[in-house]
Amino acid sequence: MQLVHLIGRVRFAVVLALLAFTHWSVAENERVADFALLDSEGSFHQLRKYGGNKAIAIVSMAASCENTLANLHKYRLLQTTWESQGVAFLALNSTAETSFEDSRELNRLYQLDMPILVDSSQLVAELLGIQQAGEILVVEPDRFRVLYRGGLDLESGRADPSINTAQVTDTSYLSQTLSHIVNDEWDLLTNTVTTAVAGCELDFPGRDADLAAVPDYSSEVAPILVEKCASCHREGGIAPFAMNSHMMVQGWAPMMKEVMLTKRMPPAQVDPNVNHFTNARYMDSKELQTLVHWIDAGSPRGNGKTDPLTLIESPNSEWELGEPDYIVEVPAFTVPATGVLDYENVTINLPFEEDVWIKSVQHLPGDRRVLHHLLSYIVPADYAEKIVEGENDQYREFLEGYAPGKDEAATYPGEAGMFVPKGSAVQMSLHYTTFGRETIDKTLLGLYFADEQPKYQYSTYALSHGGRNIVIPPGVSEHKMSASHVFKDEIMLHGLRPHMHYRGKYMKFRVVYPDGTQDDIINVPDYNFNWQPTYRLSEPMLLPAGSRVIVEGAFDNSAFNLGNPDPGATVRGGAQSWNEMFIGYFSYHKTVPHQ
Numbered sequence: 069m070q071l072v073h074l075i076g077r078v079r080f081a082v083v084l085a086l087l088a089f090t091h092w093s094v095a096e097n098e099r100v101a102d103f104a105l106l107d108s109e110g111s112f113h114q115l116r117k118y119g120g121n122k123a124i125a126i127v128s129m130a131a132s133c134e135n136t137l138a139n140l141h142k143y144r145l146l147q148t149t150w151e152s153q154g155v156a157f158l159a160l161n162s163t164a165e166t167s168f169e170d171s172r173e174l175n176r177l178y179q180l181d182m183p184i185l186v187d188s189s190q191l192v193a194e195l196l197g198i199q200q201a202g203e204i205l206v207v208e209p210d211r212f213r214v215l216y217r218g219g220l221d222l223e224s225g226r227a228d229p230s231i232n233t234a235q236v237t238d239t240s241y242l243s244q245t246l247s248h249i250v251n252d253e254w255d256l257l258t259n260t261v262t263t264a265v266a267g268c269e270l271d272f273p274g275r276d277a278d279l280a281a282v283p284d285y286s287s288e289v290a291p292i293l294v295e296k297c298a299s300c301h302r303e304g305g306i307a308p309f310a311m312n313s314h315m316m317v318q319g320w321a322p323m324m325k326e327v328m329l330t331k332r333m334p335p336a337q338v339d340p341n342v343n344h345f346t347n348a349r350y351m352d353s354k355e356l357q358t359l360v361h362w363i364d365a366g367s368p369r370g371n372g373k374t375d376p377l378t379l380i381e382s383p384n385s386e387w388e389l390g391e392p393d394y395i396v397e398v399p400a401f402t403v404p405a406t407g408v409l410d411y412e413n414v415t416i417n418l419p420f421e422e423d424v425w426i427k428s429v430q431h432l433p434g435d436r437r438v439l440h441h442l443l444s445y446i447v448p449a450d451y452a453e454k455i456v457e458g459e460n461d462q463y464r465e466f467l468e469g470y471a472p473g474k475d476e477a478a479t480y481p482g483e484a485g486m487f488v489p490k491g492s493a494v495q496m497s498l499h500y501t502t503f504g505r506e507t508i509d510k511t512l513l514g515l516y517f518a519d520e521q522p523k524y525q526y527s528t529y530a531l532s533h534g535g536r537n538i539v540i541p542p543g544v545s546e547h548k549m550s551a552s553h554v555f556k557d558e559i560m561l562h563g564l565r566p567h568m569h570y571r572g573k574y575m576k577f578r579v580v581y582p583d584g585t586q587d588d589i590i591n592v593p594d595y596n597f598n599w600q601p602t603y604r605l606s607e608p609m610l611l612p613a614g615s616r617v618i619v620e621g622a623f624d625n626s627a628f629n630l631g632n633p634d635p636g637a638t639v640r641g642g643a644q645s646w647n648e649m650f651i652g653y654f655s656y657h658k659t660v661p662h663q
């Protein structure tokens with residue numbers, strides 16, 4: 069132990085000399101870029117969103133590092149002292165073998181009160197320049213300036229000589245920095261204070277491998293882009309630029325890195341530790357590393373002969389299952405060249421003379437450049453007279469949705485189907501975005517009837533908090549809400565969709581079984597109003613009769629929610645998008661046959 073420590077010091081001295089040199093010559097604060105990670109419990113953290121804090125202390129930890137464990141009580145003490153004065157604390161677990169399990173274990177064993185961010189790809193450690201567990205970074209969350217980088221206190225090393233030592237009155241440069249911050253002594257914080265770290269060196273096997281051999285564009289990079297991005301980033305697609313050549317991607321590369329590290333793209337990601345969904349856009353550590361390290365290396369074209377991005381074909385607008393039994397024609401809608409459009413709602417009567425069962429549906433978007441997504445429902449023809457504003461909508465049955473990259477026909481699972489009584493209509497809610505030129509969208513919905521009557525009725529339950537109960541005070545960054553419902557019959561659960569408006573922050577669904585045990589169903593940690601697909605379970609869940617499902621979520625009515633139209637408003641429930649809603653949709657079928 070002692071020896072390790074000594075060797076450590078030798079190395080620290082070298083590191084320090086280099087850092088000191090940089091700081092003298094540049095004489096300003098080091099900066100980092102924004103990032104987002106989930107913590108061990110599945111909550112989303114983004115640096116920028118901590119803008120309400122004076123600073124944020126990021127403590128690099130590792131369960132396997134004795135030093136981390138030995139210092140836990142000191143971290144706690146620091147947190148107790150400074151958190152109440154406006155400094156937020158986050159732990160960062162960036163070891164190469166990091167998993168959610170070992171981060172949870174760390175939390176469970178040592179009962180840290182700070183979130184443990186799980187950096188399995190190590191890309192955040194790379195971004196922050198963290199090399200050891202034990203390293204602490206104090207960052208200004210709105211300007212991304214690094215105010216302090218180093219160890220726990222002075223005893224662990226010597227401080228960067230560029231610090232104005234005349235200001236240092238106690239033994240800890242860290243405490244000194246924090247004290248300047250909470251006292252708003254910003255003129256004393258114009259250099260990054262750098263001290264040595266007594267910690268455990270982190271290995272970066274992914275980075276080292278990619279440094280030794282930069283990921284090859286044709287065979288490694290482009291295939292990931294084709295699979296994860298190009299369904300939208302294509303010629304005639306919904307996204308603002310097409311990934312249609314190496315040149316194009318190279319131009320966008322810095323921005324691509326940023327949107328991936330902040331988890332903004334690909335959209336509709338969910339917590340990968342809760343169930344698996346066929347249409348969630350997961351990115352694993354290896355994929356992220358390949359793309360980011362390739363970008364860091366200057367996004368080279370490599371020697372691969374063909375450029376896979378030039379070979380992408382546009383999806384053909386065809387009926388996958390042949391000519392439908394009935395085609396619903398959505399009235400032509402003129403999408404203007406610019407502007408933000410509210411949802412377009414249309415109701416189209418169905419002319420059927422008798423009850424029918426639908427087994428499959430497919431939407432054919434009219435213009436893929438503007439149709440952001442749509443949701444279709446079966447409603448009674450006189451639906452408009454039946455609904456009561458703000459009430460739980462029991463007359464609407466969710467049929468299907470369309471979202472970019474999801475062009476295929478959807479067939480109700482197993483022996484389930486959609487019952488359409490005579491006198492029904494299709495209601496559609498369409499979301500259009502503009503792209504600089506006026507265009508006309510004529511979307512079609514193809515319905516395929518079941519050959520024989522399906523055994524089970526596919527249905528969607530809207531678990532709502534009730535519009536009237538929603539009152540969100542201005543500026544609040546986490547206004548929590550929940551709602552629950554007991555399914556009286558046994559059900560097979562297939563799909564989930566959280567629904568809130570612009571202030572929606574996160575939503576989780578879980579089930580409490582009649583025997584008292586629980587399971588998580590889905591966790592959407594960074595809810596985005598623009599992306600709300602019905603997430604489809606890869607393995608449907610059987611919920612016994614009497615199961616209670618619970619949705620828990622929160623609204624962010626602060627200015628740090630960039631989608632917030634007015635952080636100064638008290639927001640109430642209502643159907644308009646500037647009002648709020650709190651609904652968890654459960655798509656399922658009962659396991660008792662339809663009567």
Ligand code: HEC
Pocket residue numbers: 293296297298299300301306307308320323324327328333334335349472473598
């Ligand atoms: C489901 C469709 C979809 C997928 C998949 C998708 N994007 Fe996007 N992307 C969009 C849309 C729409 C926008 C513009 C609006 C927005 O930011 O939501 C966008 C914007 C972007 C931007 C520009 C951001 C800006 O502020 O201008 C970048 C960069 C980007 N995407 C990268 C990616 C990368 C990298 C992937 C794959 C890892 C990806 N996207 C996957 C739809 C998608």
